[in-house]
Amino acid sequence: DVKVTQSSRYLVKRTGEKVFLECVQDMDHENMFWYRQDPGLGLRLIYFSYDVKMKEKGDIPEGYSVSREKKERFSLILESASTNQTSMYLCASTPVGRGNTIYFGEGSWLTVV
């Protein structure tokens, strides 16, 4: 089975802190994604990566950056956390190709106080 692992399930951080959310997939997928999930807004794409060291902005990249130094790992970075970044963050991965299933991690609940 494909496994997408998000290292932290629950985090509480202070405003202004730098926050790292880590995601690892074990199926050699080319594409990896970070989404943010908020009630009434569904899932919104923050950033995605289609290859090592390659990244593209999604719909809501402001306040975030990403890093993909190895194919299996995709990190989301909050340079200076703010309270409006309190949310559930979901990592996902998929191989290239039409109709391929996208696999999600279990999510990281981040609270910024």
Added chain:
Amino acid sequence: GDSVTQMEGPVTLSEEAFLTINCTYTATGYPSLFWYVQYPGEGLQLLLKATKADDKGSNKGFEATYRKETTSFHLEKGSVQVSDSAVYFCALNYGGATNKLIFGTGTLLAVQP
């Protein structure tokens, strides 16, 4: 641009009732369509998918048919169970190099015994 619209929830049903969750889409091309399910405290799992017009996706008693003429992909189940209580997301993508998913806002289903 492309988008997905789902019926607002919550949808509350009694066990063994018939379920329909409406989903319509706007697309510039010919996407694949998906239903994902999120159980409480978990990430998203693929429930079913359809990759071209008139395809029917099915899984665990759920089914949805890709209707190009009405740009719809409604989710149905003949007899729901308490264990079906979850949030259901409709989504589309085009595959290709990046394989990004575009999600609806999600519909909460609550099934009462």
